[in-house]
Amino acid sequence: MSAIVTTYVAEHKLNKDMSNEELSQHALALLKLLIDKLKRDKGRQRFQKGYNFSKEQAFVLIPYQRICRNREPIGSIAQRMVRDNFNEKEAEAIAKALTAPNHIATTSCLSRLRRELQKLNTPEKIISTTLDEETTCAFNKIQKERREQRENEGIDLPDHFSLKSVKERLDFYDVSNTPDVQALADVMIMLCVHPAKIKDLRISNRGVTGYAKNRDQQDNPRIFRSLKRDEERAKLLLTWIQDAISSGQLRDPGVPGVKWFNTFLKKDRFLPETSKPLFPRYLRKLGVVFAVVLNSAKNLSEAMTIASQALQHSPDNHASLAQNYTIVNYRKK
Known part of the structure; x- marks a missing residue:
């Protein structure tokens, strides 16, 4: 895992001064290289301890992957967030990692995450950071269109x-x-x-x-x-x-x-x-x-x-x- 991260950092000239937007462009490639949970965990540790990236930056580079595809349950993610005392920026990074092209799937995942966090008595300021207004608006638009279609067809x-x-x-x-x-x-x-x-x-x-x-x-x-x-x-x-x-x-x-x-x-x-x-x-x-x-x-x-x-x-x-x-x-x- 260390070798993979070391090689990737050298080839793409990654550094801790890069913005989250710039770092996020490498997430997909890193997820393909780090194919299981253990490798992803080790990879994040390497970025933090070996290159002084913050925890937030490490999760932007290697987000929690495929949470909504039964690879990593939403409940376990919520428990980690509480256990590791995630701050607002780190919680927002998790929400972004859950974002998918399918707005309905994304809304479902984020809703489940908020429910799990509420069960764990997570502060509201952390829960609110998982709200994605753009995705919510897109989801509401899709629902409205489908409702109108049902009204037309019956x-x-x-x-x-x-x-x-x-x-x-x-x-x-x-x-x-x-x-x-x-x-x-x-x-x-x-x-x-x-x-x-x-x-x-x-x-x-x-x-x-x-x-x-x-x-x-x-x-x-x-x-x-x-x-x-x-x-x-x-x-x-x-x-x-x-x-x-x-x-x-x-x-x-x-x-x-x-x-x-x-x-x-x-x-x-x-x-x-x-x-x-x-x-x-x-x-x-x-x-x-x-x-x-x-x-x-x-x-x-x-x-x-x-x-x-x-x-x-x-x-x-x-x-x-x-x-x-x-x-x-x-x-x-």
Whole structure:
């Protein structure tokens, strides 16, 4: 490692008086030479002890690489920052190292880093240095464009999955029989749930658990809100589906890569007039729209509140994207 750094410094005439902008131009080349974590750590030490570069300069030259690609977990980076008492400039260097051409990926990484730092009671002045206004603006622009595209396209609703049809089937299902794929789809609509979450949900005392998005997120009960307002009936239908999955009578729709559920939804008799098929992720969106309709929202603000509750978005999330789920074309114009 020392030989690599020594050779590179000599060939490129690096010195501690160079600006961070100049040094950062060498980061990619050094990361390619120092191919694993141990070599990168040793390389930083060589720059500091052998050439009197500051810690900040060392991390500009050899940033934490591929953090968001599961090579170095965000949590461990946050712990190092706290343990080594990073100052504001050093924290900013870490944030820059996380920057990628993909603004959405960058925003996700920086958000996760801030959450981890908050858990470790890091001073706010350090956390704030990881905010990248340019990336945030670019991310917001992308989200706005995608939202406008969804508003223009929407989901074409087939008659088979209209509110009336789904509600009638939910009312008449006999839970003494084995549920089929149709029952699974209707219950998913009823609870506005992802296929992967159907096994984890629990309904009790007007509350729902099992929607927690992140492994470390506290799974507090959230308001029960669905197109089936009878909690006991909704609970009975959910348990019916869960027991069938557990016993193997019904396949698990949450298994990654399964195609049988998609195939079911693409049946000709389910296709709307536009022939655009439904996908499993659309069922959740249909459920949100139905919940808003059945709960008689009086205005847009109330509709978004009901939608967020039906989606079981965290009440602490003040930027809930419920509007992304409420665009359905009842009839193609």
